[in-house]
Amino acid sequence: MNDQSPGFEARLRQIGAERYHDKHPFHQLLHSGGCTLDQVRAWVVNRYYYQSRIPMKDAAFMSRVEDPNLRRIWRSRIEDHDGRAEGEGGIARWLKLAEGVGLDPDYVSSAQGVLPATRFAVDAYVRFVREQPLLPAVASSLTELFAPQIHEQRIAGLLANYDFANDQTISYFKQRLNEAPKDVAFGLQWVLDNAVTQSDQDAAAAALTFKTEVLWAQLDALYSAYVAPGRIPPGGWQPHEGLL
Amino acid sequence: MNDQSPGFEARLRQIGAERYHDKHPFHQLLHSGGCTLDQVRAWVVNRYYYQSRIPMKDAAFMSRVEDPNLRRIWRSRIEDHDGRAEGEGGIARWLKLAEGVGLDPDYVSSAQGVLPATRFAVDAYVRFVREQPLLPAVASSLTELFAPQIHEQRIAGLLANYDFANDQTISYFKQRLNEAPKDVAFGLQWVLDNAVTQSDQDAAAAALTFKTEVLWAQLDALYSAYVAPGRIPPGGWQPHEGLL
Numbered sequence: 001m002n003d004q005s006p007g008f009e010a011r012l013r014q015i016g017a018e019r020y021h022d023k024h025p026f027h028q029l030l031h032s033g034g035c036t037l038d039q040v041r042a043w044v045v046n047r048y049y050y051q052s053r054i055p056m057k058d059a060a061f062m063s064r065v066e067d068p069n070l071r072r073i074w075r076s077r078i079e080d081h082d083g084r085a086e087g088e089g090g091i092a093r094w095l096k097l098a099e100g101v102g103l104d105p106d107y108v109s110s111a112q113g114v115l116p117a118t119r120f121a122v123d124a125y126v127r128f129v130r131e132q133p134l135l136p137a138v139a140s141s142l143t144e145l146f147a148p149q150i151h152e153q154r155i156a157g158l159l160a161n162y163d164f165a166n167d168q169t170i171s172y173f174k175q176r177l178n179e180a181p182k183d184v185a186f187g188l189q190w191v192l193d194n195a196v197t198q199s200d201q202d203a204a205a206a207a208l209t210f211k212t213e214v215l216w217a218q219l220d221a222l223y224s225a226y227v228a229p230g231r232i233p234p235g236g237w238q239p240h241e242g243l244l
Numbered sequence: 245m246n247d248q249s250p251g252f253e254a255r256l257r258q259i260g261a262e263r264y265h266d267k268h269p270f271h272q273l274l275h276s277g278g279c280t281l282d283q284v285r286a287w288v289v290n291r292y293y294y295q296s297r298i299p300m301k302d303a304a305f306m307s308r309v310e311d312p313n314l315r316r317i318w319r320s321r322i323e324d325h326d327g328r329a330e331g332e333g334g335i336a337r338w339l340k341l342a343e344g345v346g347l348d349p350d351y352v353s354s355a356q357g358v359l360p361a362t363r364f365a366v367d368a369y370v371r372f373v374r375e376q377p378l379l380p381a382v383a384s385s386l387t388e389l390f391a392p393q394i395h396e397q398r399i400a401g402l403l404a405n406y407d408f409a410n411d412q413t414i415s416y417f418k419q420r421l422n423e424a425p426k427d428v429a430f431g432l433q434w435v436l437d438n439a440v441t442q443s444d445q446d447a448a449a450a451a452l453t454f455k456t457e458v459l460w461a462q463l464d465a466l467y468s469a470y471v472a473p474g475r476i477p478p479g480g481w482q483p484h485e486g487l488l
Contacts, residue, residue, distance in 0.1 A: 055306070055312070055315055056306070056307050056308065056309070056310070056315075057307070059303045059304070059305075059309075059315070060303070060307035061303075062303035062306075062307075062322070063300050063303035063370075064300065066296070066300070066355075068296075068325075068326045068333065068335050068336075071299055071300075071303070071322070071326050072326045072327065072328070072329075072330075072333075075319070075322060075326065078306070078315070078319060079319070081312075082312045082316045082319065083316065084316070085316075086313060086316075089312065089316075091312050092312075111310075126307075130307065
């Protein structure tokens with residue numbers, strides 16, 4: 001089945017080309033400098049919830065992996081997010097961004113004000129990885145194939161357009177540029193190696209599609225609440241809440 | 245409720261005094277030199293399954309922990325078992341013991357020949373930690389309160405009584421003497437801090453009792469299959485299988 005892999009990899013990449021959230025209008029607004037500070041804050045509050053659940057998702061995956069080698073390789077993802085000491089790691093870096101935009105990091109890390117639709121989408125992702133077979137669980141992580149480009153756009157766009165942006169506040173994205181390539185290279189090869197039947201490949205493609213939906217749904221909720229029509233649902237962060 | 249803690253800790257320690265598997269006749273046989281080499285091998289094959297599931301249990305716990313600090317502290321348990329590089333960590337050390345008693349480590353790590361009753365007990369433990377609230381999940385790990393003593397007895401007993409025992413083959417136990425104290429000190433304090441109501445304390449005590457049952461059931465199955473009456477159930481390791 002190895003001769004199917006080039007076509008299969010192209011199929012996975014096509015899912016990103018069509019569905020990855022770099023094409024969502026919220027990101028275009030954010031990267032072009034079109035967001036108000038409150039809209040940036042709303043993004044920071046909500047995206048924190050996604051970030052904060054990634055290590056839980058990765059631990060759920062590891063809890064089902066019988067191979068110590070695969071667990072050890074995967075464990076580095078949790079280390080990247082949780083760090084090796086207090087104040088280190090991707091979650092702490094995200095909270096630096098939160099501070100940079102004037103939000104109290106304790107408020108942000110409390111996950112108060114996260115849009116219910118964001119919770120539903122993110123929780124669906126964690127549940128997917130906890131419950132599905134290992135192949136779709138790994139395949140759902142492959143949106144990282146498309147992440148370096150959006151991180152580069154974001155770094156450039158934030159630095160060019162927002163006063164809060166500096167090396168400290170955007171360190172999360174810079175660090176992801178260092179971390180994500182090892183993760184996605186491993187994950188992609190693992191999926192290519194393990195998706196040997198057509199049914200496997202269909203399941204992997206469906207998992208990646210599902211993950212693009214998880215990401216897109218978060219931005220739709222954000223846009224609806226804070227851009228247009230700008231109707232913040234009950235429970236959603238209100239501008240001026242959780243400020244430093 | 246803090247004034248209840250001394251009594252509560254004593255209650256937890258009493259569970260170990262009455263139920264921990266150091267009192268099981270199989271361990272007394274093992275540590276006194278009374279086991280045949282095949283009985284030692286049967287123990288190594290079966291106990292491997294327990295060892296191999298501990299990191300999965302710890303990952304299942306982490307997958308439900310929202311606090312990055314708690315996850316980071318707990319992550320060291322997985323590092324202890326899976327290591328930081330291939331060939332390191334507690335699982336690799338257990339396989340050194342397997343080799344030392346003449347078993348093919350690939351056979352042992354395949355988990356073939358593990359007694360069905362061992363699987364049922366160990367899988368029940370992983371499921372417990374995956375499904376129960378965090379307090380009983382942590383409390384179930386507190387059998388480690390009682391582990392240093394059994395490890396010291398085992399190290400002395402194996403070295404005194406068996407030709408296979410040397411620094412290399414018993415390195416698993418020596419290393420656990422270094423690792424377990426930090427884990428259990430943290431876990432005990434966490435349980436004492438978090439079990440504030442009587443109902444919490446009852447749940448924690450029940451969880452620790454459950455865990456002693458998980459350990460004891462494995463030794464009963466081992467004893468039944470390989471000591472007395474010595475009736476190996478279908479699927480159980482047969483002497484001369486999986487040898488180097």
